[in-house]
Amino acid sequence: MTLQNAYLLIRTVQICSLEGKRNKENAPKTVDKWVDDPYLKNSSLYRDTTLDLYVTCTLYSDSKPLIQPEHTSYNPFSGSNKWDETIIFPLKHQDLPFDTMIVITIWDIYSPTKKVPIGGTSFNVFGMNKIERKGKHKLLVWQDREGDGETDTSTPGQIQGKDEQYRLEKLKKKYDRKLINHCQWLDKYTINEIEKISRSSDSLNKNRIYLTIELPEFELPVLFKQQNCSLYKPLQLHAKKSLVLINDIEMDEHPSEQKYHRLNLYDHKDLKPNLTELKGLTDILKSPPNTRVASKDALLIWRFRYYLTTNKKALTKFLRCVEWSESHQKNEALSIIPKWEPIDIADSLELLSSAFTHQNTTNVRRYAVDILRKADDEELLYYLLQLVQATKYEQYDGNINDSPLISFLFERSSKNFTLGSHFYWYLTVDSVLKTSSFCSLYKTLQDTFFRQLDPTDGLRINQQNNFVSRLSTLSVELKAMNFPREKKIEKLRHMLSEGSYKDLSDFPPIRLPVNPDIEIVGIVPEKATIYKSAKSPLGLKLRTTKGEEYGIIFKTGDDLRQDQLIIQLISLMDRLLKKENLDLKLTPYKVLATAEEDGIVEMVNPSEAMASVLSKYDGEILKFFKTHNPDSESPYGVAPDVMDNFVKSCAGYCVITYILGIGDRHLDNLLLTPNGKLFHIDFGYILGKDPKILPPPMKLCKEMVVGMGGENSKHYEKFKQLCCEAYNILRKSSHLILNLFALMADASIPSISEDKEKSILKVQEKLQLELTDQEASNSLLLLLNESVSALFPVMVEYVHKWYQYWRS
Template structure:
């Protein structure tokens, strides 16, 4: 090729930078089948209806990119990260290949395939395309390129590819596309004021063009750009040094660059497999190991740290906290590392149940980790049913990481959950409803997985338990219909309440007032036999929740709130964690009189909440008792011989519950706290409701770090009272107890990152880090206590929350 004297360029062999491309947007429409063909395919493959081919809304896709030369793959496939699309299929993600510019042959081709996952462990290609990196003039292509996607096939990397990405055509629209491409690469002079109108007109013509947009898909990619063009030049690659004539000829070994691992690395690992059984670390190495083991769970281990742990793995077998770190260091795709890890794992001191949860996370989904997950389940079997119920919500989420193809016995976790749930209906009832909710989530890609599990679980229930579940389903369905019907009525709340009571007493929902005993889904310990019509209520709220009194087989009444149109999964999670923390505190002989009422989501936007009676919002208490909580307690529990004229046990309960909820809401980052979602009971218990904002999110500006208002402090007798001093002492004690269980709390949160709860799923890594940050694991107990006390002082003296609370009161007044 002739090159003019003033043509400046780089040789590709001089560019030691890894090759990368940017995937931008996916445009166009897919080919649609006619209805009979679609129905036939759905019957044959039940999961196919979840494919993007049969859905008009934006869905979740991912892309694989591979480099080919001479019809052969040059590197492993690189793929985009998980990205739920909400409005348009826009990636804006850069893919970096392991090969450098200088390593690329002249005929290197980028082969791209777009994949759609429509059922567990199954994927189908939406389409593929191929694109040569170098043009015919041996200059590396750069800038943005719009590629044609060949639908329903994978990208073809053969020499004569069947999926060429270049758009071909001769009409006006194709000519404009070429001009726009030159414009983007700055091969045409720019004129700012005129370009704006020209680009808008080209965009309009593009949308209207039948030739370019009819049932076609296009992917826009952006190739790397340099200051000068890059001209292809093959680099010299000496494979071996020629033998001199005087040397004796011998066999010459040449390294195969296409091997999975470099020979020197293989040799290193082989030498390290068995030679370190008695090796002990020196002081520096011991400090390094100690620092690594102090790291919170789910922390990514660096290559240097992994090497240190691997080297002293036998020394660490006596430390049960080190096993999860060691297993995270293993390259499970490498057979020698896998075999060594599985052989040493049984020799380790048995780990705690809290650490076994980490082994069930998404970090251990490789096919070679099945024995690791089986080991974790064996540890989990040590938990009794009561303890298992505290982890059940997360264990249901962990099933999505199992290698499950429809047979529960192939999955250690699923078979374990089925077995334990069959033996205990309380456990089984919660298990069934957790599966039910996840099987209907519109925002989840795992619906079919949970639907399959739900059906399998129901089929293997005995006759009695199956009848119980059917009765629960019927009861919830009837309540949901009743709630929806009442919400649709265009009448006042008072008339809706009157209508509700009539419908339950003698109307079409009379069957709900008297029925055979049903295990209440939100609390299967309770058997209910009907709703009390005259005590039914509709609360003043946008969602119009139903307040119901249920008759039990013991002759008592049990209050619940049934909500429709409200996602209770986040409240359910927070209440579960509060219940767990209450249990952890009680194990250390610290009962802080918490009130973890029960919450159960029964559908994506339906659920039941247990009533706590008697209780009253703090805002109402302050309104009735001249802004003084002490008057409220004195009225209900007077004691003339005690300070403040209040029974000592009531004041003790109030101080303890304030301390417990202050610490827990701080750790979980509960937001939007005001006097209407803080409730009080006459016996002194304070508790929180409505957990719409978690992990530090708050609609208020500059919220206080601790949820402690001045009314609570005055209720303890003021900042200088002995009760407030006890409150601060209890806060520090509770905080340090919960910090000791940080592995359990963080592992439970980690298993929820793919649960499609927006507050967690929107930013998975940061969600866990926010909880970790609140636990301040790098501090000693004394340092943590000092830090917490400072936060308490800052919260009590904060002025802005007082102003916000006043604004909230006025807002509630005007709404009324």
């Protein structure tokens, strides 16, 4: 049996309603019966109004049940006997035999321990023309008996008759299936008259009940296809006749099905779409990645698959249309992949997602990995976090060579320590997550990877582990001390210089986990501090082999995985913008989670929170810049490159934080450097979540605009121009951004995993992919104006400022 050869759906039946009157001729009629059986009074065996019914439904073939009966919920009826409840069978349409029969029984809850049948009915799924029945059907219910699934059933549901009422019923059935043209103004009067005739008809209503069911409808007919048939089939006739029916192979299929197979299953390589079909294909290919392809669209893509092989954007859509459990579709798909125009790395990430986990898709994932090999180590590092998450979708049985992605990651990470270090720590964090069901997998991968490292790299990883472990223990000890912050800082410096953690002030070179390109040789005790925060993070200055100092913040009790993800995406977007020759002077500092609630953050020095800057410099950002980088010849007394840095970085972060839906933006998590660069920290709220009421769509406060010279300045005009340019560049890379988010869907990051589909849709909505570049620019400019003129965020900022004051 074939259903558009795209999506073979699970069989469903909707139980709609029960109508008519029961035959009470056999019902008990004396009060004595009620006394003997107290349940009788409230049973539908006696009462006209049914009280407590449910329906069982199953499928029969060759007089045998195909599955166990499914049933509706118990329905306490009052007035109208309507269920409107769908029963789902664990069978696909393609698996139904030709003689499949739906067998239904209506049950009455006679007593707490007894049920009695109100009646039963049976209905053939396929008609004589091999087309599966669809739409609404009114079935005769044979009273006081269960539905019969025998081949020659005793409870046929088809209503038989020759009078006017039956003729009208047949016409109404055709009307419901849209086999009769609809006329809106006339139909409502006609249907009302038919209903009046039905209610007054003795032939249909006298002591009879009927059950209305609704079968699923599809865009194309569902046709039965004989899988194994003998050439000759004897026709069972009377003994005196010896007629034999010969099965004509050429006429075994419906003509429309034959045409479908000719167009779709064979190598019709020269088939080209007409203008309408071409427009349809274009619209499908414009849809975002990870979008479910509708059955109608799947047919169109499958039909013109050879025509689409020159379009590299079409391959992922085509592979999503394949029913991988069907051998002929699988073989056809795998044979056509090598002929397709090679796809981009951004699109290959989609083929590593959860949509391709079937055992027959291993070669698809292998193809994606082959595309991924084109990325150099620097580019691969931007995708590594998501690729580690994608390993959970691999068919892994302990042998890494059987998994294309895992073997590739092991190979590349073993050859480059910077890549290998990040790979190891990503595996480490996922191996200890309490909320993940893949801990054992990641622990196995971590151990296997460590064993494959050469001795030098293995020693470096051990050194990193020891360093992180010592910092974690130190942080926990300090938190446990019941001292004021100043006393804790004094204690910290003593522990590093002369106390039990003196070993951390001087040690052999260690590759710093958060930035393996840096070699550190010790912590500077006198510069160690503890920041004002509920988590009491440690601020540490590290001595490097180059004689410079490198600042880090070590946090315990704080899940940094979300910050790590956002910083990775900001770094990626910075790279995408620079590839288009647009350097917006971003500051994507480094973040590395080392455990579920431990991690390291790179310190950006020198930098200061905007709240502090405004407090010290009379609420003017320009005074801050003049103090550090004055230039008397420039219009605002600030060095031109400083103003340039400020305008560009404001534009970059405004657009990126808007796309990612970064929330909880206040002047304490916006930082400024003396050379004019603005950057954001603390990404606890993403994808539109925000603890504040009515947050602005973009974090662009009036102080920032004044810092550019005001709304009428050339710098502010340049700022708006850069915002629009950056926005459209990132929209062009939407496939990459959305695919990376999709791979994080099962990463157990609460903001994403609590509603996976909506998380991706929120980013997709911000990208406004349906708009042209000009329309997108206009939309963004409206958001900028709205953010600058918003009054409520100013009030919230004022409240936040006082809250921070009293907390300190």
